[in-house]
Amino acid sequence: MNGLLNISPVYASILVVMLPFFGFLMQAVLGKKSNSGNIGLATIILSVCVSFFAVFLPVWNGAPLTERMHWFTVGGKPFYVGVMLNNLTVLMQLIVGIIALPVHIYSRAYMRNDPGIHRYWMFLSFFCFAMLGLTISTSLLQLYVFWELVGFASYLLIGFWFTKESAVQANKKAFIINRIGDIGFLIGIALVYTHCGTVDLGELFGPQGVFLPAVNADGSWLTLAGLAFFLGAMAKSAQFPLHVWLPDAMEGPTSVSSLIHAATMVAAGVFLLCTIFPLFNETVLLTIAIIGCITALSAAIFALGQYDIKKILAFSTISQLGFMMVGVGIGSWDTAMFHLATHAFFKCLLFLAAGAVIHEMAHFKATHQLDIDPQDLRNMGGLRRYLPTTFVCMTIASLALAGFPLTTGYLSKDSIVVQAFEWGFHLGGIYLLIPTTLAAVSLLTAFYIGRLLFKTFFGKFKFAEKLQKGELHDAPIAMTGPMIFLAACCLFPTCSFHPFDYHQSWLLGGFHVKTAFAAVAEMHSAVPLVLTLGALAAWGVGWRWYVAKRYPLSKNNRWVRFATRQGYFNEFYQLLFVKGTEQLSRGVYAFDHYVVDGLTRTFSAATRRLSVAAHWFDRHMVDGLVNLIAGTTYYVGHLVRHVQNGQLQSYLGFALTVVVLGILYLIIK
Amino acid sequence: MITLTHFLLVSACIFCIGLYAVLAKRNAIMILVGIELMINASILNFVAFSRYDKTNYGGQIFALFAIVLAAAAVAVGLAIILNVYRQFKTINPQNIHELKD
Amino acid sequence: MGILSLLIFLPLFVTLLILVLPESAGRMYKYLALGITVIQLGISLYLYQVFDVSSAGINQVNGYQFVEQLPWIRMDLGSIGLLEIDYFVGVDGISLPLIVLSTLVMLMAIGASWNMTKSGKGYYALLMLLNTAVVGIFSALDFFLFYVFYEVMLLPLYFLIGIWGGERREYAAIKFFIYTLLGSVFMLLVIVGLYFSVVNPATGAHTFNMLLMMDPGNYTPDSFFAYANTYHNVLGLEPRLIGFIILFFAFAIKVPIVPLHTWLPDAHVEAPTPVSIILAGVLLKIGGYGIIRVCYSIFPDMAALTNWWIALIGVVSILYGALNALAQKDLKRMIAYSSVSHMGFVLLGIASLTAEGVSGAMFQMISHGFLSAALFFLVGVIYDRVHDRYIYNFRGLASLMPKYTAYVAIAFFASLGLPGFSAFIGEAFVIIGAFNAESMATGLPRWMAIGGSLGILLSAAYFLWTLQRMFFGQTRLFGGQAWQSALTDLSAREQIVLFPALALALLLGIAPSLIFNNLNSSVLQLIDLIKPFL
Incomplete structure (x- = not known):
């Protein structure tokens, strides 16, 4: 390990990026081999180790490092590629690696008997390469390259089962909607290049991380550029009204959904906004906050009406990304990054656990030759007796998502909501609508994840009479192991030794964000208390409705149908x-x-x-x-x-x- | 009293008959006869006009001259007709059109 | 004989050789053609290698490299003066990459015509003649010579489409021929006009030398095309503007622009695969090259005057071509329309009059050169097997032809501008250049750049739709079992043809400096040439 520690973090970070790429190349050259997963796994393990020991530890809270290399010159203007290491980028890289590792291990078991397994590993390695590269890019153009490559990898993986019509429709939709965002991103790059003469993040923002205007920084172009970048982030992070691709993207393998469409790629939009945060002016930030707020609310409502277990989680992801957007929009992007980090773990875990459930259901469906959707909540129920480990993991993740104390989700969500209230009080009036909505969405979140948990694991299994003993059981250790690891990461010690105060988090301490608004002391106790009690109440209602079977709404309720049909956005x-x-x-x-x-x-x-x-x-x-x-x-x-x-x-x-x-x-x- | 006019009138009549024969007849002999008639009409005119030349009788002499010539011409003409007849087995000039286009 | 002349006339020599060889040596032709194109590619790559990237070219003769200048026609015309036509060739950063491209595409075309059976003698002779003409166009610096090569190019293409084409080949061939001729005939008028306006300062005679035409000082005052000429007005328009428009029109037909593009879908669809490859890979680039080399360099003042309109045409072509591609049901026609869209970027980039835009346009031309060649080749693969290319007749080809699908997917994604492939660099810099135009005060509004970027979105739409419709899903073919057995995966030969093109797309996408290094000084020189007139 000492030898590794001695190499410069810059080269180590390049190694982190290139290892999965090397794995991808190896698999591409070797071709159709069922054991090609070993290569992918080996490279990602190495990559994570290097990322943690040789990049994260030396750089975190240290001086930012930048190393760049001439790429090409157009006209007289040089363009560079390189590596930029600071707290933000190394954290993001580490998160990506740490999420990717359990997903790789999980996939070994989950995807074992698939005939296209060699493609799966190839694409997965390629995704890891692109995503890891995205995190440490030093120039906007380079960032854009990786940005599109992750979209491409996502396209490949959503359409992994390419004979399934819905999957190939979904990946097309995902790519095209992402393309809309990419155009925004490209326009943003063009505007920055036009006005500043460079697209290098180091040159733009300098070591202090403030915008260094080479030309006059005021003017409408800044708004336009900010909105253009935000459009890019909106598409990637599935913000309203470009969120429609993410629920459909669930057609891909569940392990892919957990890595790409829950934890890492969709968070890239938030990461982008944090990277170029100094660029945004008041107007843009307000837009971001509003869009984030709308997204959080609408997605939470749509999540209420879904029956497909993965679609609920997809909408939950969209909703949580909306939270992060609000975090950026109110100017405290550190909280957004914080929530990004915690969300990555619990959402990934939720998907992996859901994958384990689906795996069992699909197996059950195959043995009894039933014509049911293995992902449909209505076909589940009472599974906690058969899949206890999965149940425990899922419960921990759900608690984190719902924001119950002692979890990481509690800390990060409260940090956003509290700051939003402070921001709202600072501006006053109508601006308070945003934090209020967020608080309401928190309760909705608790309710829908409670609904998922109750409908899946409580009550009575629908096909209990057909069930033979030992037929439904926990997944093998290769699947549960990663889940347990992630569940452990969802508990508060991961990011703060103080279970109730997010200010103690080492993660937030890494970013020194000065907000324009003053801290309001009461909020720091009132908001968590209200939200926790509200979440408890929401679970209580959920228990009463779904477990105790006192469901008050009729099936044909217009609002329920509106939520189920995702607000008719797809049709529209x-x-x-x-x-x-x-x-x-x-x-x-x-x-x-x-x-x-x-x-x-x-x-x-x-x-x-x-x-x-x-x-x-x-x-x-x-x-x-x-x-x-x-x-x-x-x-x-x-x-x-x-x-x-x-x-x-x-x-x-x-x-x-x-x-x-x-x-x-x-x-x- | 018979005046010059009567001679001329007769001569004109003979000429016209001759002319008619030359133009209208379908027989080379008859055409030859017509020619002879026309010559004779002119001879008659010579003789008639010679009244005004009592010293030399030029008219009379010319008439004799013309008669001789006419006789010769008729001989030649008949010979040609004979040859034509031998060649074409006809003496109708309408049927002899070897030179026509 | 210089190395450039060797490059130009080597194929012509082969044409003669093929014509002389007896019919019994039929199998020789393709090996001969292959050998010579490989040699040509080698020479052009050698030129590319030894090219001095610091010299600019464009309007300075000492900026050109591998220059050969020989008096060709000298005729005393009495009172009009001495007719001065030179054999004058040379390359700069604009033309050399295109020469390399055309030799590469020619090689691909030979590879694609390997199984051609119909009268190989004429086919390869014409192909080689075309090769000479194309390289000649890219290296000619004398306008007369340029025009000669330009017209020579038409002849073989007419026969190649008209004899070896598809069902409606005569129609397509005539349409193509007449369209191009329409442009070039008027071009001749302008050439003559320029000839009488420009005087070679060294000899005092009128000249066809293009470089001399680019110097405002060489124009005789009061001549027809003299700068700031106001009393030769035609219909109230300045003569230089008219000359510029006519030349632009001639090359724009080749590019092609909307609405002069209708020859292209017909010609592409009816032409045999190798000719489609050459048409898309090289011929369209002649249009773009002509605009840069002739229109913009000889008429820099008018270029600055009209760039708003040209950019508008570019944007319209991008969107119009993309929308048309989206509506196509014939795969080859779809790709033909996508060419219209992609070449619109070239026009937009050139019209931006910024270094980024022009470089992007050049890069786009080169990238589109071998990508469209690869795309047409891929269409040819499926057409060879089942003689059908109607998109709705295929479904789920991925299960049947995995390698083919992989190549198609790569080619499609490369064409729709996925980063890492060359088209991305081209399109991105065209967009960036178009944005930059406003701050460089070249008079392009930003909405044009935004409009152009919508084309990127639409290109994703039609390529992905085709991919999904033809290749994914359950296998279902119009021709049933017969097709199923006919649709075999790519052969080794086909992979050998395809692989370099796609590898090059990848290489240039990752290391665009391979092209940009050669381009930069020439592009900057071009911008400097036009800048005083902005």
């Missing part, structure tokens, strides 16, 4: 954008075919007509004139020809006639 987008674009493209093609090409054809037809007309004119008029002259001459000749008939008598007769005529003429004259 399908109608407006997908159909609209299709119609537009058809219209344009018709225009092209009939008008533009039609014009060409009209020209050619007109030319041909003209040529026919010219031919007619030539033949009948010009040539006609010539023929007329010739014909007339011929005809006259033809007439006169009879005179020259060789008959002496006629000649004489003619002569006589002429003489007679002559005489007559002389007489008449």
Whole structure:
């Protein structure tokens, strides 16, 4: 280990990134091997070790390190690639690695018998490469490259079961919506480049992390650029109204959902905003806060109405990302990063546990040849007796998500809500709506995750009569091991030794964010108390509704249906954008075919007509004139020809006639 | 009293008959006869006009001259007709059109 | 004979050789063609290697490299003066990458025509003639010579499409020929006009030398195309503007721009695969190259005047082409329209008049060169097997042809601008350049850049739709079992053709400096040339 510690963190971080890439290359070259997972696993283990010992420990709370290398020059402007190590980036890199490792181990068991397993490992390694690279990029362009590559990896993994129609529809949707964000990102880069002449984060923000305006920093372009970057983050982090791809992305393998669509890639949007935070002005920050707030609320509502266990978790992810966005929007991006870190663990765990449940349900479905959806909550119930480890892990994660004390989620969520209240009080008036909504969403969160937990693990199993003994059981250790590890990470000691005060967290201590608003002491005790009590109440209601079977709402309740159908956003987008674009493209093609090409054809037809007309004119008029002259001459000749008939008598007769005529003429004259 | 006019009138009549024969007849002999008639009409004119030349009788002499020439011409003409007949088995000039186009 | 002339006339020599060889040596032709294109690629790569990246070119003769200048036609025309036409070739940073590209694409085309059976003699002879013309166009510096090569290029293409093409080949060939001729005929007028306006300061004679045409000092005062000429106005327009528009029109047909693009889908669809590859890979680039080399360099004042309109045409082409591609049901036609869209970026980048934009446009041209070649080759693969390319007739090809699908996916993602591939660099810098245009005061508004970036989104839409529709899902084919057995995976030859193109796309995406290093000084020189007129 000492040898490793001696290498520079910069090179170590490059090694962290390149190891999974090396694994990807190895698997690509080796091709179809069922044991190719070993390579992926080995590289990620190494990568995490290096990341922790050689990058995180030396850099955390130390001086930021930047190392860059000339990439290419366009015109006179050089572009660089490189590594930027500071508290933010090394933390993010470590989180990605630490989440990726259990997911890799879990996948070994979860994906074991899949025929396309070699592709799975290849894509997964590729994703890890891109995601790890994203975290430590030093220039916006480089960041953008990795940004799109993670999207590409996500595309590949969502559509991993490419024969499934819904999966390939989902990955297309995911990529295209992410593309919208990418365009925003690209526009942002172009604006920054135009006005500052560089896209290098170090040059832009300097070691102090404040925006160093090379040109005048005020002006509308800053707002525009900020909004453009936020658009990028919105698509990647599934913010309202671009959130629609994430629930569909659940078509991918569950292990993929846990890594990419819960913990790491979707958080990249928040990470981006934290990285370029100094760029944002008041307007942009307010927009971020508002959008985050709307997202948190709408997603929480949609989560209430879902029956698919993974879709609930997907909406929960969207909702929590909304929290993080609000954290950025109110200016305390440290809390956003804090929540990102804690959320990564418990949400990943929730997915892995859900995966274990789905795994068992699918197995059960296969043995009994039932026509059920193994992910549907309505087919579950009472599973805690059969899958105790899974149940415990899931409960811990749910508690963390719901924000119960002693969990990491409690600390991080409270940090955002408390700061939001302080921000709201600072600005006053209508701005208080945002923290209030967040508090309400916290309660909703507790309720929907309680609903998931109760419906899955409590009550009676729907197909209990068919169940044979020992048929449903906990997953093998390769799956439960990672879950237990993550469950341990969801408890408060991971990030703070004080269970109730988030200020003690080492994680927040790593970021020195100065907020514009003053601390309000009462909030620090009132908000956690109210939220905890509210969450308890929400679980109480959930217990009463779902376990004690006193469900008060009718099945056809409009609001329930509204939530189940995800607020009709998919239908709306399908109608407006997908159909609209299709119609537009058809219209344009018709225009092209009939008008533009039609014009060409009209020209050619007109030319041909003209040529026919010219031919007619030539033949009948010009040539006609010539023929007329010739014909007339011929005809006259033809007439006169009879005179020259060789008959002496006629000649004489003619002569006589002429003489007679002559005489007559002389007489008449 | 018979005046010059009567001679001329007769001569004109003979000329016209000759002319008619030349133009209209379908027989080379008859055309030859027509020619002879026209020559004779002119001879008659010579003789008639010679009244005004009592010293030299130029008209009379010309008439004799013309008669001789006419006789010769008729001989030649008949010979040609004979040859034509041998060649074409006809003496209708309408049927002899080897030179026609 | 210089190395550049060798590069140009080597294929012509092979053409003669092929024509002389007896028909019994039929199998020789393709090996001959292959050998010569490999040699050509080697030479061009050698040139690329020894190219001095610091010299700029564009309008300075000493900035050009591998220059050969020989008097070609000298004719005393009495009162008009001495006719001065040179054999004048040379390369700078703009033309050299395109020469390398065209030799590479030619090699791919030979690889794609390996199984061609229909009268190989004529086919390879024409292909090699085309090769000469294309390299000649990219290296000619005398306008007359340029025009000669330009016209020579048309002839083989007409026959290649018209004889070896698909069902409606005659229609497509004639349409292509007439369209291009329409542009080049008017170009000749402008060439003659320029000839009479420009005087070679060294000899005092009128000249066809393009570099001399780029120097405002060489124009005779009061001549037709003289700068700030106001009393030769035609229809109230300045003659230089008219000349610029006519030349732009000629090259824009080649690019092609909307609405002069309709020859392209027909020609591409009807042409045999190798000719589609050449059309998309090289021929379209002649348009872009001509705009930079001829329109912008000889008429820098008008370039500055009209760039708003040209950028607008670019943006319209991007969006229009992309929307059309989205509506296509024929795979080859879809890719043909995507070419229109991608070449729109070239126009937008050039019109931005910023170093980033022009570099991006050049990069996009090169990247599109081999990517579109690869795409057309991939269409050819499936067409060879089942003689159908209707998108709806295929589904779930991924299970049937995994290697093919992998190549298609890579080519599609590379084309839609995934970072790591070359198209990304091109498109990104076109967009960045277009944004930068406002602060450089070149007169492009930002909405054009945003409009252009929408094209990136749409390209993702049509490529992904095709990928999903044809390759994913359960296997279901229109032709049933017969197709299932006919659709075999890629052969070794096909992989040999495809692999370099895609590898190059990847290489250039990761190390764009391979191109940019050669481009930079020339691009900056071009910008400097135009800047005084902004």
